Amino acid sequence: MRKLLFQSFFRGPLTEQAPALDEAAVEELAATLQRAARRRLGRSLSIREIDAGSCNGCELEIHALSNPYYDVERFGIRFVASPRHADVLLVTGPVTKNMRDALERTYHATPDPKWVIALGDCARDGGCFAGSYAVVGGVSQIVPVDLHIPGCPPPPVAILQGLLSLLDRTAKSATST
Amino acid sequence: MPSLIDLMPEGGKTQHHHPWPRVVVDTKLWQFAASELAQGHWTLIGLWGEPSTVHMAIMDRDTTDIAVISLDCPDRVYPSVSKYHPPALRLERTVNDLFGLSAQGLPDTRPWLDHNRWGVRFPLGNRIDALATTSPYRFLPAEGDGLHQIAVGPVHAGTIEPGHFRFTASGETVVRLEQRLGYTHKGIEGLMQGASIERAAQLAGRVSGDSTVAYAYAFSKAAEAALKLEVPHRAVWLRALLAELERLANHLGDIGGICNDASFGLMQAHCNVLREDILRAANTAFGHRLMRDVIVPGGLVRDLDENGQAGIRAVLDNVHVRFPVLVELYDNTASLQDRTVDAGIVTAALVKQYGAGGYVGRASGRTFDARRAPGYPPYGDLRFEVPVLDEGDVNARVWIRIREVEQSLSLIHQILERLPGGPLCVPIASVAGPREGMALVEGFRGDILVWLRLDSGRVDRCHLRDPSWFQWPLLEAAIENNIVADFPLCNKSFNCSYSGQDL
Numbered sequence: 001m002r003k004l005l006f007q008s009f010f011r012g013p014l015t016e017q018a019p020a021l022d023e024a025a026v027e028e029l030a031a032t033l034q035r036a037a038r039r040r041l042g043r044s045l046s047i048r049e050i051d052a053g054s055c056n057g058c059e060l061e062i063h064a065l066s067n068p069y070y071d072v073e074r075f076g077i078r079f080v081a082s083p084r085h086a087d088v089l090l091v092t093g094p095v096t097k098n099m100r101d102a103l104e105r106t107y108h109a110t111p112d113p114k115w116v117i118a119l120g121d122c123a124r125d126g127g128c129f130a131g132s133y134a135v136v137g138g139v140s141q142i143v144p145v146d147l148h149i150p151g152c153p154p155p156p157v158a159i160l161q162g163l164l165s166l167l168d169r170t171a172k173s174a175t176s177t
Numbered sequence: 178m179p180s181l182i183d184l185m186p187e188g189g190k191t192q193h194h195h196p197w198p199r200v201v202v203d204t205k206l207w208q209f210a211a212s213e214l215a216q217g218h219w220t221l222i223g224l225w226g227e228p229s230t231v232h233m234a235i236m237d238r239d240t241t242d243i244a245v246i247s248l249d250c251p252d253r254v255y256p257s258v259s260k261y262h263p264p265a266l267r268l269e270r271t272v273n274d275l276f277g278l279s280a281q282g283l284p285d286t287r288p289w290l291d292h293n294r295w296g297v298r299f300p301l302g303n304r305i306d307a308l309a310t311t312s313p314y315r316f317l318p319a320e321g322d323g324l325h326q327i328a329v330g331p332v333h334a335g336t337i338e339p340g341h342f343r344f345t346a347s348g349e350t351v352v353r354l355e356q357r358l359g360y361t362h363k364g365i366e367g368l369m370q371g372a373s374i375e376r377a378a379q380l381a382g383r384v385s386g387d388s389t390v391a392y393a394y395a396f397s398k399a400a401e402a403a404l405k406l407e408v409p410h411r412a413v414w415l416r417a418l419l420a421e422l423e424r425l426a427n428h429l430g431d432i433g434g435i436c437n438d439a440s441f442g443l444m445q446a447h448c449n450v451l452r453e454d455i456l457r458a459a460n461t462a463f464g465h466r467l468m469r470d471v472i473v474p475g476g477l478v479r480d481l482d483e484n485g486q487a488g489i490r491a492v493l494d495n496v497h498v499r500f501p502v503l504v505e506l507y508d509n510t511a512s513l514q515d516r517t518v519d520a521g522i523v524t525a526a527l528v529k530q531y532g533a534g535g536y537v538g539r540a541s542g543r544t545f546d547a548r549r550a551p552g553y554p555p556y557g558d559l560r561f562e563v564p565v566l567d568e569g570d571v572n573a574r575v576w577i578r579i580r581e582v583e584q585s586l587s588l589i590h591q592i593l594e595r596l597p598g599g600p601l602c603v604p605i606a607s608v609a610g611p612r613e614g615m616a617l618v619e620g621f622r623g624d625i626l627v628w629l630r631l632d633s634g635r636v637d638r639c640h641l642r643d644p645s646w647f648q649w650p651l652l653e654a655a656i657e658n659n660i661v662a663d664f665p666l667c668n669k670s671f672n673c674s675y676s677g678q679d680l
Binding site (some may be wrong): 001002005006014044049050051052053055056057058059061063064066067068069079081082083093094096097098099100101102105120121129130131132133134135153154 | 237258292296297300318331332336359360363364365376379383389430443447449452454456467469509626675676
């Protein structure tokens with residue numbers, strides 16, 4: 001193990017300065033995210049993820065945010081175990097009827113101020129599962145949604161950018177009021 | 178013991194069911210099959226319903242012959258299989274929830290997927306109104322001094338799918354675990370009824386996100402079997418390439434994830450780097466990180482170009498260099514081994530009884546791998562080993578994955594070396610009259626079964642059976658006498674699908 005740690009120490013970080021979308025985007029993303037997150041929320045943004053019926057594809061890409069390439073924690077963004085610790089609920093999936101109660105209860109367990117992000121095409125309107133006897137539809141039919149990040153599933157960079165835009169908006173509304 | 182084929186009276190054989198036979202049987206033969214399953218001569222690989230028919234897919238344990246037997250039940254009752262053979266239990270509860278067909282003698286009549294939230298009962302059968310009041314779900318009792326219960330979920334602490342676990346513990350030791358699933362039930366089989374083949378393929382690819390390739394693969398093979406469609410060589414080989422890339426990415430993620438659940442984050446960081454590299458190469462090669470919607474009935478929608486090939490080769494070379502170091506790290510870290518060795522043991526007998534596939538089966542001595550037998554092209558032309566261990570603990574499930582990573586690397590190399598040219602896709606003809614097909618495809622988690630009936634270019638009925646159906650119940654057994662704190666570790670070593678099971 002020592003050898004591996006040593007090699008990693010000298011190899012330099014894998015964490016990307018600029019995730020691929022466009023050249024300057026991620027530098028900018030990192031900088032703005034930090035500025036915005038700090039203004040509104042101090043140094044941290046705590047996210048509680050809720051799978052309200054997804055196929056698990058979105059969860060895989062949310063997981064990827066924590067790998068060394070994206071290293072989401074460097075922005076002060078972290079995933080927490082309880083809604084009581086969360087600023088943001090990140091909800092995936094078409095909301096199934098069997099998950100409706102759990103989603104509502106998790107929302108009400110989250111302290112104000114809070115934001116809800118609907119992640120993925122299913123979370124917008126039920127996606128390809130809309131119309132099923134077992135599906136309610138999009139997340140906004142159950143709880144108010146502040147931001148939607150499209151994709152099936154959205155790649156990690158798109159999720160990061162979505163988090164940025166949310167922070168930007170909340171920061172702006174904070175300064176204007 | 179009669180072989181599976183001997184059982185099949187020629188007269189009852191259904192026409193247009195491929196590649197394995199389907200036979201309509203009477204109650205007596207149905208019960209005989211149940212007793213053969215109970216005695217362990219055959220393995221249950223699926224049980225599903227239609228409005229007034231119940232089907233059961235079985236496999237001969239020795240010959241791996243497969244057959245479907247069907248029982249008409251106009252009175253909406255049929256003799257329970259799980260009365261004799263417990264692995265059928267959740268499947269029979271589901272058949273009742275969805276179709277209102279009740280299994281006579283069913284040992285557990287609680288609903289499974291139906292939480293009384295749909296507004297209807299028997300959504301795929303003769304619908305009736307939902308119950309006016311929802312009675313609480315009765316968890317199985319555990320009695321004894323000083324026992325306490327811990328309720329977990331459906332919303333878990335981690336970023337994982339929803340499900341409920343009810344632990345009964347004595348101090349730190351788990352006495353009983355009972356799962357309650359169904360939270361992600363989306364009614365996929367209902368959505369498929371009457372859908373076009375294209376739309377149904379898209380839905381199949383969204384049954385379980387981590388197995389999107391394997392599901393699209395299985396669905397396409399079943400549809401092609403029904404239509405007796407020959408897929409171009411290049412597509413056959415590219416499909417296997419996609420399937421192995423998916424297996425590789427998932428196993429790497431799992432190995433890291435299991436170690437992380439034993440608080441060894443270093444391993445996860447390194448494994449996830451390799452996983453991310455593979456997803457990026459997949460994105461370059463096929464335009465999607467998870468390779469979703471690439472496999473379709475008839476072939477593939479996207480070809481692999483030089484650039485994509487080069488990307489995949491570069492990633493493989495990197496994994497070849499970096500992975501052995503990680504394996505050594507896993508093997509030589511005593512504190513990690515202390516957690517994984519002897520934790521969450523599944524016995525060989527249980528694995529055989531349940532016909533558990535994938536690493537869960539192969540870590541407990543069950544050699545089954547659908548790529549080998551019954552087998553499907555191009556795997557017959559490729560060299561690969563099916564690793565098997567006997568210990569049945571978390572450690573064995575990690576090692577099976579490690580060995581399968583190595584096998585997948587080799588398989589992808591072989592495929593790239595021998596990739597044939599030619600067309601990529603053939604059009605699917607719309608055939609009038611019912612055509613039935615099925616397929617068994619080895620996903621990273623185990624064998625996925627798809628059975629369907631097409632009629633005039635539409636799906637009349639499609640059933641998709643996730644490998645998790647026969648793995649989830651074994652997790653309940655594996656955790657017994659382990660400490661509560663080891664549950665995440667054991668659970669991750671199974672990594673069963675919620676969405677695939679809930680459907």
